[in-house]
Structure formats: C-alpha cells, structure tokens
Amino acid sequence: MFGLAKKDVTLLLIVAALTMLAPFILNPFPVDSAMAQFNAGYPDLMQRFVIFGIFAIGFNILFGLTGYLSFGHAAFIGVGSYAAMWMFKLFGMNVLPALTLAVVMSGLFALLIGYVSLRRSGIYFSILTLAFAQMSYALAYSVLATDMDGPDEQGLLQKGLTGGETGLQLTLQDPRILGQQTTADGGIPVPNLFGLEMRSATEMVMGDWVFTFSAGYYFSAVVMLIAFYLSIRIFRSPFGMMLRAIKCNNTRMTYTGLNARPYALAAFVISGMYAGLAGGLMASMDPLAGPERMFWTASGEVVLMTILGGVGTLIGPVLGAGVIKYMENIVSKINSDILHSWFAFLPDGLEDLVVTMIYPFVGKGWHLTLGLMFMLVVIFLPGGLVEGGQRVARLFRRKKAKEGKKSTQSTPAE
C-alpha cells in the first residue's frame, strides 16, 4: 500500500491513528482534577508537537542518514516563517500559498548554505552551519529590520523585511491583494484554508472531560503525516541508501564512482525544506514571525529532539519532539504551590524537604530534568527512546517465547 512495505504501512497507520486521536489521548484527566495540568491536549501545544515533529523528521533526513550534524537548522524555520508572513501580508490569508512559498524560499536558502557548508565535514561543517544561522539571526534582528522607506513613510517596509526584535506582524494596511484586507468588523483577517480558520476549534464535553478539536491542529497533523510518509519513502529509496553510505564510508563511496557532495546537498536541501515547512506552519497557526526562532538554541533543540528520540530511526525524531515540547510546556508549569499541594500528606518538615529537593527540577528548572534525561538516554540508550521501546518489546517477546516453550514441553509429559 502507498508503495511501502507492510511494516512501514503499519507504522504510518499507527502514527496516523495517534495524531488523529491526539485530542483524546493527550487529555486523559478530567478538567477539574488535580492532574488536569498534565493534560497536553490543548490546540496550541498539540500544534507545536506536530510542527516540531516535522522539523525533527526533516533534520533526521540529514543527520540520521548522512551523519552531517547541522547546527543551524533554525535558520530555515525563520526563513519559512518570514516567507509565510509576507505571503499573508501581500496576497491573502490562505495557508497553502504561504506554505508553498515557505518551502521554496527555505529550499533556496538551504541550497546556498549547504553549497558552502558541505565543502567541509565533521565539526567544521557544524560550525559553518552555526555561523550561517547566527548571521541569519543577526540579519533578521537588525540589518533587515531597518526602515527601508525612509522615516516619514508608513508603508509596508516601515520595519524592514523582518520587523526586527518585535517580529513581523500583520497590520490593517497590508494590501492582501488576492484576499480581503480587513474583516467585516474591521479586524485583521486570520490564516485560513479556503475559509476554514486555523484558530477555530470545537469543544466536546463528555462528563468531566473536555476535548478540543482545532482546525489548525488537524491541518498541521495532516501535513505532518504527509511529511512522515515522504520521509519513509526517502529512507527506503536507493537515494536513502546512498545517504547512509556517505555516513558509513565516504572513501568507498568516492572510489565506487559516486559523488558524495550532490547527495549530501540534496539531503541538506530536503531537510531545509522540511524546516521551512515547519516555520510556515508556525506562522499559519499564529501569524507572527520573530528572529528568536533562528537563534542557535532553537537549532540545538532539534538536535536534542532527534538524538533523544533515536537518530536515523523513522519515528524517533517525532517522539523526541513530543517529549521535549511536553516538558517545556507542562513540567515548566509546576510551581512550588503545586508541589506543596502534592506532598501535603507528609509531616511539615519532611514536606518542605521533599519540595525543596524536587523544586530545582520543575518549573523554570525543567531544563535540568531534560538535561538529566538526555544524559541517561545517551549513556544507556544510544539508539534513543526508540531503542528503549525495542528493548522492552524484546523483553516481552522473550517472556512469551519462554511461556510458549513451557506449555509445549509440558504437553508430551501428559
């Protein structure tokens, strides 16, 4: 089916089911319960799960297959976001043209950066990509944000191409030549897919539970499924095999009559386009683009996601993106009051002690938990969470096999 092997179809269907049912799966606790803060099923966070999932899937095509560690992939997110925003400003609020321009622009940008950076490998490649990303950040933050129309004009470029540190925003003056400039009630229109507004959502109340179905989330989820499907195709193609060959042994590759550079460049551009798609989706969900999206910490984050989930595996990067975004948004919200309420059953002195001990790892200290988790995974599960899953599955299978053996052995005795 879909030109995939049976195993891959199963994986794709599982991912499809999980993303489609995510509003239920991520909201396991009733609204009023104490555990409700662990619910991740609200549109904003779910959108982030799938968008960063796309980013990580694309990053994995470069890093997982070719082994080239780019440390500047956030630049493409930024390019994608700005491109989508300009599409909204100039032509209209439909997301499809915006995403198309985001992918095309980030692809071109990746071609330029990749062409230069891929002249080196290893650490030098990483540093080159980092330098390019930081230059892009600086460009977006200040250089391209200077007034291009002169101080008196209040035109489109009043804050340059990127809007500087406040970011690029929609205004009522934007032309939007193919769409409506203002809504009927005089507001700024919102991103939509042929009229379906990205921010619209339906709530479903079931007893104590409330589930939210957001148009933006489902649109992003479908885009992610397409992106995931394409990545499976790439992994299973002869092209994907060549990329793995680059990672393995560049010397043999060259002396087998293959030019490794265009292969690596193609992988770089593809993963840049994935990042641009993610950036365009971010702008579609919340029409705003700021330079902080290109900052080097954002580039580092996708490296963490990929390694945490499992480098070079199909589903790993998506898992990694989910875990990191969950922690960023959920664990970071646990404050000392919440901790005190959890441990209220303990005697006073002990309660304070336990809270003091846990406090550095939650709330603003969520990075500490993430760091520890990352260290544990890298040391004990070099294959990431996917390897962890495989080990657990193997354990179960072995148990089953043992039980099966026992029962067959006992039959002849009777």
Next chain:
Amino acid sequence: MGILEVKNVNKRFGGLQALGDVNLSVAENTVHAIIGPNGAGKSTLLNCLIGKLIPDTGSVLFQGQSVLGRKPYEINQMGISRVFQTPEIFGDLTVLENMMIPIFAKRDGVFRMHAFEDTSNEREIVEQAESMLEDLNLQDQRHMHSASMSRGNKRRLEIGMCLAQNPKLLLLDEPTAGMARADTNNTIDLLKQIKDERDITIAIIEHDMHVVFSLAERITVLAQGSPLVEDTPENIKGHPKVREAYLGETA
C-alpha cells in the same frame, strides 16, 4: 601500448623526491605486480593513478585518456576500481546493500536523485548483487551488517564490490596485509579465479612475495621512487639489483 601508461611521472613532497621519472606500462589482461622496499613510492604511485594525488610532471594515460586532474569518482567511472589496504566497505549497511551500491553507481552514474523509488523494487540490481554474492560464497551473510564479518570476508566483499562494476583495471593495495595464512590463500585463489574468468587487468602492490609470485605475470621493482627493473617473475627472483634494493649493498 598498454591499458595503463605512466610516463615520466615526478612527485615531490617538500625535499623528498617520492617519485622520480617513473615509467610504467601495464599490458591489457595481465597481472602486473609493483613491489619494492618500504618508502619506495608504491603507494604514492598508486595514489597518482586514482586521482588522490596529482603528479608534479608527467602523464598517466588509461586506455589512451589522461586521468590527471580528474576526480576519483570520475576515474572510477572510466573503469578503474581500487581495493584498499584495510578493507573499505560500508560497515553499517548489510552485505547485500554493500553489493548493490556499486551496481547502482555503474547504472546511474555519479549522482541520481532516485528518492521516491523503492529499493526493493529494483529487481535487476538485487538479482545482480545476489548472484555476485553467490560467486563469492557470501550469500549466507547477505542480511548481516558488513562490519561484523571476518577480515577475510570483508576483503572478499570489497573485491566483489569492485568487480560488480566490471572494471577494466583493478588496483589492489597490499590486499593481504595483516591477514592470516588461510585468508591470504583464499584471497589468492579468488584473484586467480577472477583473472581466469574475466577480461580484466590487475595491478597489485604487495609486500608478501608468496602472493606476488603466485599471481604476477609481470613485476616492476620500485626503489627510492624510480623503477629499477621490470621483468617476468622468474627473472626477478634472482636479479642482483633487486637483491641489492631489498637487502642493501653488502648483501
């Protein structure tokens, strides 16, 4: 004229004359060995043939075409395959995948963007790779990661990967270095079989005289960057100049 013509090749590294006026002609469909003591310039010469180094002066012609200034992958596509001193294979890939890559390279050239085709649909290439593995007696290991094979089998696989491209000229750089006797003999047998079954020219650099005299039809002795003698194995064995180069003047 031979399939490979090396004319007046010079190569200096700073003050060291690594190759001085090397002339060499390898005749088609022969096994030509290049021997010489350490530092004689054997590896430098080999690297000049495959595009890794560019000689300061002189010319290297393969089938009448110059290889100088061409990239290693272009030279490979011309029909020269190289086997390395330590087997260079794709360790994280399966044995079958290792064998498929050179066949893809032969069919599709230096680059092709076949990103949305399914590898398992490439029946022809899979079949060719499998029959090649059968010839090498490696078919049982085809789903194994090639990194976990024995040293001798890695060498067999590497030679097989080179042969899968149907090269005109196969260059071997000390193919049995660091190998156990049994593996060395297996490799000799494999190379003999290749020589008998295929229209192929083999140039081999080797220290192990057992290997050289079991295979070579012509031998060139290099010493201090220049060819000393070129002759048949029988004549080389007792040649006084060769003894001198290997054992020193007093011998």
